[in-house]
Amino acid sequence: MSDSPPDDDRPLDPRQLSAYFALSEVGSLLQHEVERHLRAEGGLSTVQFQLLASLDASDGRLTMTQLADGVVYSRSGLTYQVGLLEKAGLVTRGPSPDDERSTLVSITDEGRALVERILPGHIRVVRGRLFEPLSDEDLDRLGDIMTRVRDHMRARPPRSAAPRRRRGPAD
Amino acid sequence: MSDSPPDDDRPLDPRQLSAYFALSEVGSLLQHEVERHLRAEGGLSTVQFQLLASLDASDGRLTMTQLADGVVYSRSGLTYQVGLLEKAGLVTRGPSPDDERSTLVSITDEGRALVERILPGHIRVVRGRLFEPLSDEDLDRLGDIMTRVRDHMRARPPRSAAPRRRRGPAD
DNA sequence: TATTGTTATACTCTATAACTATA
DNA sequence: TATAGTTATAGAGTATAACAATA
Numbered sequence: 001m002s003d004s005p006p007d008d009d010r011p012l013d014p015r016q017l018s019a020y021f022a023l024s025e026v027g028s029l030l031q032h033e034v035e036r037h038l039r040a041e042g043g044l045s046t047v048q049f050q051l052l053a054s055l056d057a058s059d060g061r062l063t064m065t066q067l068a069d070g071v072v073y074s075r076s077g078l079t080y081q082v083g084l085l086e087k088a089g090l091v092t093r094g095p096s097p098d099d100e101r102s103t104l105v106s107i108t109d110e111g112r113a114l115v116e117r118i119l120p121g122h123i124r125v126v127r128g129r130l131f132e133p134l135s136d137e138d139l140d141r142l143g144d145i146m147t148r149v150r151d152h153m154r155a156r157p158p159r160s161a162a163p164r165r166r167r168g169p170a171d
Numbered sequence: 172m173s174d175s176p177p178d179d180d181r182p183l184d185p186r187q188l189s190a191y192f193a194l195s196e197v198g199s200l201l202q203h204e205v206e207r208h209l210r211a212e213g214g215l216s217t218v219q220f221q222l223l224a225s226l227d228a229s230d231g232r233l234t235m236t237q238l239a240d241g242v243v244y245s246r247s248g249l250t251y252q253v254g255l256l257e258k259a260g261l262v263t264r265g266p267s268p269d270d271e272r273s274t275l276v277s278i279t280d281e282g283r284a285l286v287e288r289i290l291p292g293h294i295r296v297v298r299g300r301l302f303e304p305l306s307d308e309d310l311d312r313l314g315d316i317m318t319r320v321r322d323h324m325r326a327r328p329p330r331s332a333a334p335r336r337r338r339g340p341a342d
Numbered sequence: 343t344a345t346t347g348t349t350a351t352a353c354t355c356t357a358t359a360a361c362t363a364t365a
Numbered sequence: 366t367a368t369a370g371t372t373a374t375a376g377a378g379t380a381t382a383a384c385a386a387t388a
Binding site for chain 1: 183186187189191193197198200202203243297298301302303304305313314317319320322323325
């Protein structure tokens with residue numbers, strides 16, 4: 001609990017606070033607008049769209065674990081969402097030939113068609129809300145910063161992020 | 172629906188895509204970790220913490236509408252969350268002297284104490300996850316970019332963002 | 343009539359723990 | 366024994382619409 005350097009206990013300076021608040025607000029606003037658009041246009045939640053887009057971007061088939069890697073999500077939540085997509089005919093599920101424990105999720109033609117139908121409007125939202133006020137230089141800088149932060153966050157997950165809690169000996 | 176310039180229908184270029192994906196991922200990861208911390212440390216959701224922090228940062232009392240302006244939220248959702256905070260003894264609600272329609276939400280001493288107890292750890296999370304890999308220059312640049320985007324998003328809300336739908340004459 | 347806020351309701355989402363099956 | 370995934374369940378959060386009260 002107290003294994004952080006004392007340096008970490010100082011308050012954020014005003015620039016950090018301002019950057020943090022602005023980032024949070026942008027994230028929240030953007031998320032809401034994207035969600036609204038996806039729901040209205042394709043009846044999908046953001047997570048469902050991300051799952052479809054991941055499948056579409058890869059070879060069309062991924063295991064549940066591979067899908068989970070891309071999305072911040074619990075396993076059961078992923079099962080639930082993929083179940084909805086399957087019910088809607090946008091993906092199919094089947095056993096993996098390599099590893100009988102794995103489930104291979106495949107996007108259907110209908111799924112691909114939906115992604116392609118939704119994508120332009122999705123991009124329009126992102127462009128109009130996020131990128132419009134940014135210069136080319138801003139864009140490069142933003143991409144660079146966010147990529148570094150993401151790699152940092154992915155590289156050192158907080159100690160509480162154990163993928164699956166195993167039963168302790170004292171349970 | 173087709174009132175956007177044709178320019179908007181082009182796909183995002185790779186730099187935009189990469190910046191957008193990285194931003195989404197960072198936002199999502201950060202949100203999850205902050206949520207986890209607030210829940211573990213103070214039993215609060217992010218929204219509840221934001222509401223308390225807003226009250227704490229202002230004079231300690233705001234109307235429901237003023238609170239709603241800071242958070243992306245439906246009115247009923249706000250009522251629900253403030254109700255929880257009230258039940259927990261962190262805020263009180265009373266009629267506004269200025270406008271009898273308004274509800275004035277006030278943070279209690281207990282509420283302030285909770286914010287002060289949680290804030291250092293919250294900041295530690297943000298610093299460690301978000302700011303650690305960034306230089307001073309990055310920080311300034313990020314703050315500048317995010318502030319501009321936020322102002323842009325706040326200035327021109329999408330047409331669907333009417334605060335409250337009034338009954339149409341044909342209903 | 344417009345605005346502020348609440349309530350009732352129904353639904354979506356998410357996490358935890360227990361479970362099955364394969365490696 | 367560890368890993369991949371599912372299921373049951375229970376709770377939190379959210380939105381919509383109808384509502385009451387004040388401006």
